[in-house]
Structure formats: C-alpha cells, structure tokens
Amino acid sequence: MTAIENNRPRLSELIFVTLRDQIESGTLPAGLILEAAPLARFFDLSRTPVKEALHGLLEAGLVRPTQGRGVAVGPTGTPFRQDLAAAGLRLPARTQRSFTQRHWRTRFYPQTEQEIAACLPFGRFAINVSQFAAHKGVSRTLANETLVRLERLGLIRQQGTRWYAGPLTETDIDEHYEMRWLLEPCALVQSAATLPAAVLDAALDRAIAALADPEAITLAMLDRSETDIHRTIVLHAPNRQMAEAIRRSQLPLMATNFSLKHTKAHGVMHQTLKEHFAVLEHLSHGDAEGAARALEAHLKAARQVIQTTLRVPNLNFEPPAYMIRES
Template structure:
C-alpha cells in the first residue's frame, strides 16, 4: 500500500492539499498508468469531494509538470494513448487516507471544503445553510453537520439566528473595507513576528510561483494559491496564535473571492497583485523586513477599492460555486 506522507494526513490541511499530495505521490511512484486521463469530476468522486478542491489540486500538479493538458477537458498522466477509467480502477489507493479519516472526527475532514464553499458565496448575498442537506451531501450525521456549522460560526462567517437556522452573508462594501482595514493593521505585525522563522528556500519557491504568474494567464485557482503563499503560509510562522486567528477571520471572506470574481478580474490588476507580492518576497529574501512590512500594508490598502468595484459587478451565485446545502435567503 502506498502510504501518503504526514503532510497529507495532517489535521487542518485544506482538502485540495490532501488531494494534491496523494495524487503527486501516486504519479511519482508510477502507480497511475501513462496516458490516464484525470479530470475534476473523477477526482471529486474518488475523494468524495466537490470539484473546487479537485480543480485546485489538478491545476497545481499541472503547474509542476506532473500532469499535462488533454483536449481542454482534463489532464494526462505521463505520455501515451488516452486511457479513461475510474481512478480506483487505475490504481489509486486511498486506504491510508480513509483509515485516517475514520480515526478522526468527520467534521475535521469536511470542514475546509465547507468553509471555502461558504466563504465563496458571501459576496453574492445572504444564504441559508441547511443542516440536513449538509449532512446528506457528505453522508454524515446531523451531529457532524452541526459541529461544522458551529465551527464556522466561531470564524464569524455564519451566524445562528433566533429561529435556530444558520445564515451566511452578505458581504457588503463596508464589510470588505472593514476586513481589509483589519488586515493592513495586523498582517505587517504578523510578518515581523514570522520573519525569524522563514526559510530562504521557501521564500524562493514562492517567488518562483509569482514569476510564473507573470508569464501566463492566471486562473482563479492559481490566484488563490498566490494569495495563500504570502498571506497564509508565510504569515503562519507568526508566534502569536491569537493574532493569526484574528487575521484569519478577516482573510477568509476575501481570499476565497478569486473564484467568485473569476469572470471579472482585470489582467492589469492581477499584474499589480503579482508585482506587489513579488516585491514583498524580494525584500524578505534580502532581509529588508521593515520595507517588506510597509509594502504589504500598501498592497492591502490599495486592494480595497478594486475589490469593492468587483463586488458591484457581481450577479447571482455561479453554478460552479453552488452547493445543495446553500439556499439563497431574502
């Protein structure tokens, strides 16, 4: 049995990261046949997930050269004639992952995906989270679904109202502005605390991701990854967990909006985003912490008006973000 690494089994790791690690290990070990066509739907079925984390994992594998594009509708493993079959039939072994899943609380497994789905809908209005539908969607008990919703309430992106129902949103222009204000006040300090623990090789790797972003059309999944590289993974080395938790509450509704704003992104604004991030990483690599913190604050301040303008152009929730447990509410 091919046992996934500790990274793949770590609690709190986003679901797309687990999918990415497991598929990468199978591909590198030659466990999947050359020519195998891998698509979002098949990966989602195999991992009992939605297409959002499946798409993120596949895009990352493609970016790293472990998969190649196939006919605009999927990806190929290695070289060879296209071969279509279910991943389990092709050799995917999820035994260790599923064993670990059974040993943990079920809500820990599904929470990252639900969190992302809910955060992505906030800019589109107010939504009711149906607890029974959530339980049915993931084939879990109502108790597990309730635990997920309670944890979401602690992050501030859902509330349980007096009718005992759970609601999320709406994210308004004032809300966007307030979240960004919290971030530009707190993230530079978190960066200062994280700096002594940052590894040069990690900074160089994240810088390379940005350079690649300057050379190609940047898909929403890649934009979100670039945002996570700086605002989440880099700041995660901050020694103050309360500071990080506060930052996370204001990041969550905003970092997920790149899927929401997929059809409204301005290429020029994306270039600015990449350039700002690149400047921060260059300054960190050079040891210029004060300049890096100031650049980070400027980047966050400058992002407010752009995000509000994108919000004003949104319509209803697009189909690829729609979940059966999220119901539009008045």
C-alpha cells in the same frame, strides 16, 4: 456528491466495525475499558462518532456498563484500563484509508468552510441542516457541530432554529481588510525572523517566473502566489493568537477572491503579482519593514479591487445544494 459517496459508511459505523471485529476475535481482552476520549485520540476523530459506535456495541451486547467512565469489553472479566495500542487495538489499512477519505478535520470541514465563505458576498442564504448532512454524507450531529464551529468564526449565524450565511456587506469587507492591513504587516515582520530561506526563495522564484510573461499569467499562478504571501509567510508568525485573528479575516475575503476568479482580467492579475513580488523582494534583501509597508499597500489596493467588483450584482452565482438564497 455521487451515489457511491452518499452510500459510504459513516465514521461511527467504521469505528463500530473495527471494535466489533477485534472484540469478537479476542484481540481486545475481556474487561478492557473503552472510553470515548482515548478512542477519539486513537482514531484521530471527534468524540461524537466514537460515542455512537460505543452505543452500538452496548446495544449489541459486546460491551457492558461499568461503575465509572466507559464500558468494559465482554460480558465477563474484571474491568481494567490500559493503553489501547498496548491492549492490542489496531487500525486495519482499509479502515485507515476510509478515515483518510472521510476525516472531517482534513477534508470535510475545510471544504465546507470555503464553500460557505465563498457565498457571503452574493446575498443571504439559509442552510438546511438535513440537506447539509445528506449532501456531505455525515450525521446531523456532525453537521450541527460544524455549523457551530463556523458560527464561532463569524461565517454564519443562528436565528431561532435556522442557520444563515451572508450577506457580506461593503462595511464588512472594509473592516476585514482594515484588520488585515493592521495585523498582517506585523505578522510578516515576526515571520521574517524565522522564515526558512528555502520557503522565501521558492516563493520569489514563482513570482519571477509568473511576471516573466504577463500575458501567460494564470489563475493558478495567482492562487499560489496568494498562498505564498498570505498563508505560508504571514501565518508563519510565532504569535498564534494574531495568526488566528488574521486567518479569520482572511477566510471570507480569500474565498470571495476565489468565487470572483472569472472576473479577473490579466491586468489585475499582473498588478497583484507585481505587488506580491515587491513584498518578496524586500524580504529577500532582509528588509522586513519595507516588506511590511509593501504588504499594507497591497492589501489596501486589493480592498478597492474587490469593492469595485462586488458593486456589479452577480445573480448567476449558484450556492451549494444545501443553501437557499433568500435575498
């Protein structure tokens, strides 16, 4: 992370400045009650930075406590509740750009999820919360919220006051793949019923183009094909509980695939794409059951490839700066 990125305002500071400016200018009327939940929805953020911003406004004397929830704008004026947009709250374009760049749901969290998942096969790593927060340019509160969320996914665990990731064992990999080859074919059959034809046609065209010249297959082509099959199509299934269970088992395995890219020979990539094409070809002929069988066979083959690759230790793997290898 660059020095400029480390010096960017925290989300709570951006919210504070936005509210402060509109209170001082009179845009937000005296007495308007500001609460964390409505503000979080307005800014499309978690409540933590909003609460920090409200605390800052209270310390600055720009708002005052009320008898109920929230704080009221200004030192005087009868407290009242109103929709924030209707009351005049606006999000300046510059602030919106900052939120887009910093938004933890769309950038920070998914990136962290991938980083940590990619480390799992390479040992046991301790996560330093202070370094994690500094590395990402976020508060310790948000850092801890993120780690708790990752724990719920099973990517990390807490022992005492410390957080650990890995190791992802051969047994773990077997169990994740078994979960996937049991559930993904079922999800694929469900998805086939409502999958837009344009989505399937585009995925099929990409697979055909990649297979036209096996020696020209690139990792980018393979990544896109993996996304087409396992994310776009499989996770299109209407059973959201099943889709979420699949995604949880996909995450460490697909991240492992990503971190092992340099080990993939053209022969392996070509075979993987042929397996993807078999799934797509069945779907294009309206044969969802055949596609499901092809997908199960592909996942069983993929498990063997990863297990074989991971039996060769990779001591040169470098984790993110906030993680320390322990074994």
